[in-house]
Structure formats: C-alpha cells, structure tokens
Amino acid sequence: xxxxxxxxxxxxxxxxxxxxxxxxxxxxxxxxxxxxxxxxxxxxxxxxxxxxxxxxxxxxxxxxxxxxxxxxxxxxxxxxxxxxxxxxxxxxxxxxxxxxxxxxxxxxxxxxxxxxxxxxxxxxxxxxxxxxxxxxxxxxxxxxxxxxxxxxxxxxxxxxxxxxxxxxxxxxxxxxxxxxxxxxxxxxxxxxxxxxxxxxxxxxxxxxxxxxxxxxxxxxxxxxxxxxxxxxxxxxxxxxxxxxxxxxxxxxxxxxxxxxxxxxxxxxxxxxxxxxx
Numbered sequence: 393x394x395x396x397x398x399x400x401x402x403x404x405x406x407x408x409x410x411x412x413x414x415x416x417x418x419x420x421x422x423x424x425x426x427x428x429x430x431x432x433x434x435x436x437x438x439x440x441x442x443x444x445x446x447x448x449x450x451x452x453x454x455x456x457x458x459x460x461x462x463x464x465x466x467x468x469x470x471x472x473x474x475x476x477x478x479x480x481x482x483x484x485x486x487x488x489x490x491x492x493x494x495x496x497x498x499x500x501x502x503x504x505x506x507x508x509x510x511x512x513x514x515x516x517x518x519x520x521x522x523x524x525x526x527x528x529x530x531x532x533x534x535x536x537x538x539x540x541x542x543x544x545x546x547x548x549x550x551x552x553x554x555x556x557x558x559x560x561x562x563x564x565x566x567x568x569x570x571x572x573x574x575x576x577x578x579x580x581x582x583x584x585x586x587x588x589x590x591x592x593x594x595x596x597x598x599x600x601x602x603x604x605x606x607x608x609x610x611x612x613x614x615x616x617x618x619x620x621x622x623x624x625x626x627x628x629x630x631x632x633x634x635x636x637x638x639x640x641x642x643x644x645x646x647x648x649x650x651x652x653x654x655x656x657x658x659x660x661x662x663x664x665x666x667x668x669x
Contacts, residue, residue: 419620421489423482426629430636431553434546434651440658447661448529450668455525461518465511471519483632484625485585485615492612497594498602506599533660537653545650549639556635563631566624573618579611585624588615 420426449466456464486492491499514522537543557563567584574588575581582588588611594602602608619625640647 420487420625422487423484423625423629425487426484426625429629429633430640431546431550434640434647434654436544436547436654440654440661443661443665444533444657446669447533447664448526450664451529451532452522452525454668455528456518456521459521459525461515461521464514464518465509467509467511468518469509469511469513471513471516484619484628485589486612487616487619487625489613489616489620492616493609494604496602496604496608496612497589497591498596498604498608501599501601533657533664535660536656538649542646542649542653543657544654545643545646549643549647553632553635553639556639557628557631560631560635563628566622566627569622570618570624573621574611574614577614577617579614585615585619588612 446466453464453466456462486497494500534543570585571581571583580588580591582591591611594605594608596602
C-alpha cells in the first residue's frame with residue numbers, strides 16, 4: 393500500500409526549535425512514537441482496509457456466482473503477470489537508525505514482502521465479468537454515502553494542510569538545520585527529509601524497494617542521525633498537529649460529515665462480514 397503523498401545551526405534557533413515541541417520518547421523509531429494527530433480519527437485505517445478488502449472479496453464472489461461463476465476465489469490471481477507495489481514508510485521519512493544502517497531508504501523484503509494472491513488464477517470468462525462485480529461491491533459498501541462531498545474529507549483537506557505545514561517558518565528553519573547537518577557529513581544538501589527519501593538515485597524497483605547500496609545506507613544513517621540530533625520529526629509532528637487542528641476548527645461541519653460517512657462505511661462492512669464472512 394502506497395499509502396498517501398510525503399509531508400515531511402544557530403544554537404539559539406536550534407534551542408527555540410527544540411523547546412517549542414512537546415517532549416516525546418527519547419528515541420523516535422516509528423511515527424507512532426510521536427503520538428496521534430487530530431485528523432487521525434477522521435481517516436481510513438489499516439484495519440479498515442483489511443476489513444473492506446475481505447468484505448469486497450465476499451461481495452464479488454457472491455456477484456460472480458450470479459454471473460455463472462460458482463467457486464470464484466476470494467483472493468484470485470489475474471490472468472498474466474500483475475504488477476504489485478509495496479511501500480514501507482512514514483510521513484517523516486526514515487526514522488529507525490538500525491533499519492537505516494541495514495536497508496537505507498528501503499526495507500527488508502522478507503519482513504515486508506509484496507502481497508501475492510493465495511487463490512487460483514481466474515479464467516478469462518471470470519476476468520471479463522470481474523469489473524461489473526467490483527463495481528457492484530463498491531456500490532454496496534458505499535451505500536448511503538455522498539462520495540463527492542463527504543467521503544474521506546480529511547484526505548481531501550490533507551493537501552491544503554500539507555501546504556500550510558510546509559510554509560511554517562519554524563519547520564522550514566528546522567529543515568534547514570537538518571539539511572546542513574546531513575551536508576556536513578558529506579551528503580547532498582536536500583531541501584527536506586522527503587527529498588532524501590525520494591531521491592531517484594536510489595533506483596526503486598517495481599515493488600517500491602531500493603537497492604540498499606552503501607551510499608544509500610550511509611545517507612539514510614546521516615538523515616536519521618540529524619533528525620535525532622535536532623529533533624526534526626518532533627517539531628514536524630507538532631506543526632502538523634497544529635495545522636490539522638486549525639483546519640478541523642475552520643471546517644468542523646464538513647469534517648463531522650466525513651466522520652459520519654466513515655462510520656456508515658464501517659457499519660456496512662461489518663454487516664457484510666457478519667452475513668457473508
């Protein structure tokens with residue numbers, strides 16, 4: 393899952409940056425170490441994704457049976473080769489020093505393998521009827537939801553919120569401090585941690601993973617080391633929380649409608665799993 397897009401001195405300035413954010417754990421290894429964000433409750437979760445995938449598969453199998461394809465697998469392989477991409481990341485780039493040392497800006501492929509279908513390959517006739525059944529399943533799960541207005545409204549607003557985050561002068565200063573720190577260790581002057589993570593020189597493959605070269609791993613280590621030294625992720629998280637809270641306050645009714653839509657969706661998924669699962 394590619395989850396959504398990246399949002400990523402002077403002693404006096406650095407001190408101000410460090411004091412301005414809340415004190416979290418001494419070592420940040422994952423984004424969850426930084427704590428929740430205000431918009432989290434309005435967003436689709438990994439658990440939502442897993443449950444909706446199961447509900448969709450059950451509805452598709454039911455629909456395929458109506459089209460004359462009994463026994464359609466819940467997790468079929470497509471005819472021919474399918475391109476499957478995986479992604480392992482955080483909104484703040486790489487954070488774990490141990491992972492950076494070993495995998496750079498990629499990940500251990502044995503721990504995060506690209507998902508592979510477990511069922512049999514579908515027939516050409518099944519493949520021809522699949523789009524209609526997928527559309528039917530989607531209509532069923534989205535019943536009672538205004539897709540254009542309410543569905544995942546927090547994600548719609550995330551683009552504007554991210555712009556506000558990137559304009560924040562404290563964060564821009566913090567990114568500058570981080571960038572100089574990385575450059576002082578012999579690496580490029582990246583504008584922010586997202587630029588380092590997404591540098592095309594790492595040559596990500598079709599699964600999204602990198603080649604884990606020595607240069608890549610050394611750059612990632614410098615990246616994480618500088619984030620920890622200057623508490624870059626902590627400040628970044630603080631700015632995101634402030635901007636999200638402000639946006640929720642400005643658009644309270646729309647966020648509330650989006651949350652109601654998400655709860656309606658979850659209730660429908662639960663109903664499908666109870667009846668068919």
